[in-house]
Amino acid sequence: MNKIKCQCGHDNPFGTVLCESCGRPLTEEAKKSKLVDMRYEGSSRRSQTYKRSIIDKIWNFFSSVKIGVSIIVAVLATSAIGTIFPQKLYVPFTAEADIAAYYERLYGFAGVVYYKLGFHDMYSSWWFKILVGMLGTSIIIASVDRVIPLYKSLKKQRTKRHISFMKRQRIYGEGPSDNPDEALTKAEEKLKALKYNVKTEDGAILAEKGRFSRWGPYVNHTGLIIFLLGVLLRGLPGFYVDETMWIREGEMRAIPGAPGYYLESHQFILENYTKEEAEDVFGEALERVGMIPKNYQTDVTLYKTKDGLPGTADLEKVEDYSIIVNKPLKFSGYNVFQMDYRLDELKAMTFQLTDKASAGSLGEFTVNLVNPEKTYDLGNGARVDLLDYYPDYDGIENGEPVSKSPLPNNPAFIFKMVTAEKPEGEKSFVAIRQTLETEENNYKVNFLSAETRNISGLTIRKDKTLYILLLGGIIFMIGVAQGSYWNHRRIWIQKGTDGELLVAAHTNKNWFSLRKEIDKVKDFAQLPNYEDRKDPESNSQKEGDKA
Amino acid sequence: MAKSAKKNKRLVIRTITLAVLAIAIIFSIASKDKVKVLAVGDQAPDFELIDLEGNKQRLSDYKGQGVLLNFWGTWCPPCKKEFPYIENQYKDFKDQGVHVLAVNIKESKLKVEAFRDQYGLTFPIAIDKDESVKEAYNVVPLPTTFFINKEGEIEQIITREMSEAEIKSLMESIQP
Numbered sequence: 001m002n003k004i005k006c007q008c009g010h011d012n013p014f015g016t017v018l019c020e021s022c023g024r025p026l027t028e029e030a031k032k033s034k035l036v037d038m039r040y041e042g043s044s045r046r047s048q049t050y051k052r053s054i055i056d057k058i059w060n061f062f063s064s065v066k067i068g069v070s071i072i073v074a075v076l077a078t079s080a081i082g083t084i085f086p087q088k089l090y091v092p093f094t095a096e097a098d099i100a101a102y103y104e105r106l107y108g109f110a111g112v113v114y115y116k117l118g119f120h121d122m123y124s125s126w127w128f129k130i131l132v133g134m135l136g137t138s139i140i141i142a143s144v145d146r147v148i149p150l151y152k153s154l155k156k157q158r159t160k161r162h163i164s165f166m167k168r169q170r171i172y173g174e175g176p177s178d179n180p181d182e183a184l185t186k187a188e189e190k191l192k193a194l195k196y197n198v199k200t201e202d203g204a205i206l207a208e209k210g211r212f213s214r215w216g217p218y219v220n221h222t223g224l225i226i227f228l229l230g231v232l233l234r235g236l237p238g239f240y241v242d243e244t245m246w247i248r249e250g251e252m253r254a255i256p257g258a259p260g261y262y263l264e265s266h267q268f269i270l271e272n273y274t275k276e277e278a279e280d281v282f283g284e285a286l287e288r289v290g291m292i293p294k295n296y297q298t299d300v301t302l303y304k305t306k307d308g309l310p311g312t313a314d315l316e317k318v319e320d321y322s323i324i325v326n327k328p329l330k331f332s333g334y335n336v337f338q339m340d341y342r343l344d345e346l347k348a349m350t351f352q353l354t355d356k357a358s359a360g361s362l363g364e365f366t367v368n369l370v371n372p373e374k375t376y377d378l379g380n381g382a383r384v385d386l387l388d389y390y391p392d393y394d395g396i397e398n399g400e401p402v403s404k405s406p407l408p409n410n411p412a413f414i415f416k417m418v419t420a421e422k423p424e425g426e427k428s429f430v431a432i433r434q435t436l437e438t439e440e441n442n443y444k445v446n447f448l449s450a451e452t453r454n455i456s457g458l459t460i461r462k463d464k465t466l467y468i469l470l471l472g473g474i475i476f477m478i479g480v481a482q483g484s485y486w487n488h489r490r491i492w493i494q495k496g497t498d499g500e501l502l503v504a505a506h507t508n509k510n511w512f513s514l515r516k517e518i519d520k521v522k523d524f525a526q527l528p529n530y531e532d533r534k535d536p537e538s539n540s541q542k543e544g545d546k547a
Numbered sequence: 548m549a550k551s552a553k554k555n556k557r558l559v560i561r562t563i564t565l566a567v568l569a570i571a572i573i574f575s576i577a578s579k580d581k582v583k584v585l586a587v588g589d590q591a592p593d594f595e596l597i598d599l600e601g602n603k604q605r606l607s608d609y610k611g612q613g614v615l616l617n618f619w620g621t622w623c624p625p626c627k628k629e630f631p632y633i634e635n636q637y638k639d640f641k642d643q644g645v646h647v648l649a650v651n652i653k654e655s656k657l658k659v660e661a662f663r664d665q666y667g668l669t670f671p672i673a674i675d676k677d678e679s680v681k682e683a684y685n686v687v688p689l690p691t692t693f694f695i696n697k698e699g700e701i702e703q704i705i706t707r708e709m710s711e712a713e714i715k716s717l718m719e720s721i722q723p
Binding site: 052053055056058059126129130132133134136137140141232234235236252253254255256259262309310311312370371372373374386387388389391392402403404405406 | 577
């Protein structure tokens, strides 16, 4: 690729619009234009220049701001579509067929289309991830392609610019001066007072401030990239955990997603506001709704294995804690939240063995439904053996009672009743509101009462990426502030060939303030009048002031 | 000379940058937003449970032998169907270095023993009372069967009912 040699002797990279050093326009287009385009200082965006290999072509694709904006629009549009109907995560089914039916039932034809197009699982779909990935790629490549040439050309800029550069600036003025050297000295003094960095060279001044502001967008993009990186890390094991568990009162179980940790639930508490308590706050609402919950709480003990081997009973108590809504149990980066509950699951049933003829009781016994005993001795030679147990009895299949789950939702039992009268025992099948006997028995088992327990629904969360996301967010905001609250201002003043003075200025934003500062310098150093060629109104006003 | 070196450098930098970004995207698609899920080829996590006979069953004690590790429940119909097949194959394979270990998820001893007696099962059965082994193996549906080779690596994971022929060929595959 050929270098472009400027008349001033500086070698510019191919594709440069304005000479990096003196600012002479180098392209035909720039030479013809009245005002130069100062974006990226007229430097050569490298992506625009090399178009050789396929890699260069891909690079140029992502470097384009147009493409970048299109990707942003696509991400925004798809993200918005994903919020029209609930995502798959919030559908109370797990089988695909059930999920499809759910969308059809609730949202009709639109729901079917939504499901078929995969919008129900938008944010984890491969094409959405590709879109976000392309956005990240675009941000990185477009930034790198712009920040490097911009940095280089700002670093290489000369104090003395060519007159063709000066003349093409938005703010420009020229005029005779009685004593140009004195004017320049005074201008330098004033500009320094206005906190400009002033450089001088051979009858020319370059005053610059706030160059720092030009890096704002790139700092901002760095923050975005760090943020995306944090989201990406959530996919790595150990960085992000979001699990749920159901735990029953009195139960001890391994915590999903937190290997080596165990939780024992002692009690689930649901408290409601009493009428007196709630009168002031809820008033009529309480009467209308009936009950207003005050507290959801699970009292737990946290344990840890000593050697980390699953299945071993060698546990070490860590702490007792009451998990309340918004007050999670915290341990080594994990948070366990109170999320849900179910009340009154059967826990134990108490029965009575009775003589059918006399209706007399031979004693009572209680079957623990979680861990039933084999034999219940009632004394006086009477005993009940539990032969088999069906926690969730669901009828008889192939001559065999069937349990449809391990949960004691509908317990059924096969009892063998051994009494002094019937020492070989009588068999009886007992389910809720049902007793089956193979032959007529003399004794029966009566249901007396049941004990229940509550179940807590807990959520286990761990997010190591939170600090990365926070860092990304902070850097993002720094970039925004940097680009918004500071302006990059430059003022060029130099002597012309016939002792006249030339003034030109440029800023990336807030031209009004720049004009005010130039006015101060102008009045102090008797500089020629200038005009803002993009804001003629400001010029007429100034002339009005003078008149 | 210098020019072509610069061009090469540019090509290399651009290629590497694009490749890194492409890998990041592929990674984000492949990752499941979950805790580590066991896959074929992984080392089977070690555990220790007490079986119905009161013996310690530690997976690492079976190193050098193949292990069929089955997670099941008495209430699960496919478990009932495949257990007689597993029992048959166990009788053939136990002297050829392939073991069977059945892990029941959190049921009562009474229920599990009644089941064992009903089906006449002779291989060791242990109850995972606190579901820690289930969590370590990320078991979701029942039955789930892991075929573990003599190095302790997972050869195959089956998350459905198996036929007897299937069990036989898979047990052959982990035979030391």
